[in-house]
Amino acid sequence: MSKFVKAALASARADTATADARANILQQVTVNSDGSALDFGTIVTGTAASTVAVSAGGRSCGAGLVCSGTTSAAGFDVTGTAGETVSVASDPSVTLTSGTNSMTANIVASVSTMTLTGGVGSFNVGGLLNVGANQADGAYVGSFNVTVNYN
Numbered sequence: 001m002s003k004f005v006k007a008a009l010a011s012a013r014a015d016t017a018t019a020d021a022r023a024n025i026l027q028q029v030t031v032n033s034d035g036s037a038l039d040f041g042t043i044v045t046g047t048a049a050s051t052v053a054v055s056a057g058g059r060s061c062g063a064g065l066v067c068s069g070t071t072s073a074a075g076f077d078v079t080g081t082a083g084e085t086v087s088v089a090s091d092p093s094v095t096l097t098s099g100t101n102s103m104t105a106n107i108v109a110s111v112s113t114m115t116l117t118g119g120v121g122s123f124n125v126g127g128l129l130n131v132g133a134n135q136a137d138g139a140y141v142g143s144f145n146v147t148v149n150y151n
Helices: 003-013
Strands: 030-033 042-044 050-055 058-061 066-068 074-079 085-090 093-098 101-109 113-115 120-131 146-150
Touching: 030 146, 058 066, 074 146, 085 101, 085 120, 113 120
Parallel strands: none
Antiparallel strands: 030 074, 042 066, 050 058, 050 120, 074 120, 085 113, 085 146, 093 101, 101 120
């Protein structure tokens, strides 16, 4: 077989294909407090342990406690790519302290996922404060984290 025939046979078996290369770029997702704290208000303790629940819908004061004052769920604003879905997570609890005294609140975000309409969204975080029997008086504070990620 001649070199010419071998070259022709090799060329006849060759083929070429193409494929696309793609990338989907999303704006960095951000989450910021809207300035409202998770505020359980003013609580007068009782002789038995009880709870105070706060959500965007209001407050529920447990048996044996007297609750007053303004309450609020913590609010957060999210920005990112319009139409994308994000997951929302928060710390499961927060410890509030006053000096050497403490209380724990279980916290829950109002949503676990959301779609960013127009590139924005918002959610609240409420909680259930565990107030001890004869809880020591004081101004209790603590902080917790929320995390937002694209799904």
